[in-house]
Amino acid sequence: MxxxxxxxxxxxxxxxxxxxxxxxxxxxxxxxxxxxxxxxxxxxxxxxxxxxxxxxxxxxxxxYAEVFKLQPFAQQYWNSCYIAAIVTVGTMAVSSMAGYAFARIKFPGANLIFMVVLLGLLIPSEVTIVPLFQMFLKWGLVNTHWPLILVPIFGAPSVFATFVMRQFFIALPVELEEAARVDGLSRFGIFFEIALPLAKPALAAVAIFTFLHSWNLYLEPIVFLTTPGNFTLPQALTQYVDVYQGPMWNTQLAAATLTALPVLVVFIFAQRQFIEGLAHTGLKG
Incomplete structure (x- = not known):
């Protein structure tokens, strides 16, 4: 019709x-x-x-010249870029495998375990920041970028990404897997050759909101990082102050403009994939 x-x-x-x-x-x-x-x-x-x-x-x-003179803004820019890239790739890998397992592999207590995992979304990051700091302090990783990489990949952002991927894999026709088994593919073969290529819209959605979350992360950097050379951009923006600790508005806004550029570029070029990915997971309003 x-x-x-x-x-x-x-x-x-x-x-x-x-x-x-x-x-x-x-x-x-x-x-x-x-x-x-x-x-x-x-x-x-x-x-x-x-x-x-x-x-x-x-x-x-x-x-704009003052932005780079007052502190190592280029190094801080690079810090945010490579941390966001690693977190995005890591979250996509973890969430896609976990989401597929919860959607397709039947094992005792699967639904209960998934509900426990989802409870991670209900716990504010402020509640866990002190125990995390104590843990990374014992490991000698404070004032390094490892907390900013490991916490998002295995924390709440990855939980939400796992939920998105699970919803997508549930919607895939079971007949595709049955045909793949007839052709002799193993479970890993079905995941990597059938399910994962079809999950590109969902992976695009996961990549976008994971990148944005990592790029805008503020609480964890101010807790774990102390050296200006290790700062990320959200933390760096707070450092543009005069001798009286008042904000240098024009310099701070110039730094904020440079910080917002990657976010605008990512969303402009990937907004269609983002909307399509959420639509395929049943999250559209």
Whole structure:
């Protein structure tokens, strides 16, 4: 049966009104980003002018040079990049295997174990941060990046990713696995050659929200890291202060703009895969 696209039924006038309404609704989301970017090239005296200037009357590009002069921002940028990359790949590996096991392998207490795993989502990170610090302190890993890698991969972000992958694998037709078994594939062969290639939308969704979570992580870095050279970007943004410990607004906003660029690029190019992945897991609202 042929289905009509609802947008094709709208008249040109209604379509213009709809797009106009969407533009108005987008203002509260777009304006803060626009204000951040434009304020990063304004003198401090112009940042809080009222009414705010949408387009700066004066441009001060020296703030971007100050970002790298006041602290090792390039090293901190690299720290966030490689930590987020490792955490993303590690979480995808752990969550895909765990999600497949919970979805397809029948073993005693599977549902109970899965419910216990999901309880990890209900525990705030602030509750576990002290025991984690004590554990990594005994291991001699404080002021290293290992806590920022291990905790997300085996913590709450990986639990949510496991849930997403489990929901996706449950929706896969059982006949695919039965046909693979007839062809002589083992359990690992079915996972790597059949299930995992079909799970690309779900893996894309997991990769995006894992990358964003690791990139924006703040509590763990301020607990585990003490040396500026080891800082990640969220922690580094708090260090741009003057001699009176007041924020250097234009320099801080310039650093925030550089920090937000990878997030915007990732979401712009991967938003379709993100939405498709959540739709396939039954999480769409």
């Amino acid at each position: 042929r289905t009509e696209n609802p947008r094709s039924e709208l008249s040109p006038r209604a379509r213009v009104a709809l797009y106009g309404l969407l533009c108005v609704l987008a203002i509260p989301f777009v304006f803060p980003t626009w204000w951040m970017v434009t304020s990063s090239v304004k003198p401090i005296s112009d940042i809080f002018a009222f009414p705010p200037e949408l387009i700066p009357s004066r441009f001060d590009w020296s703030t």
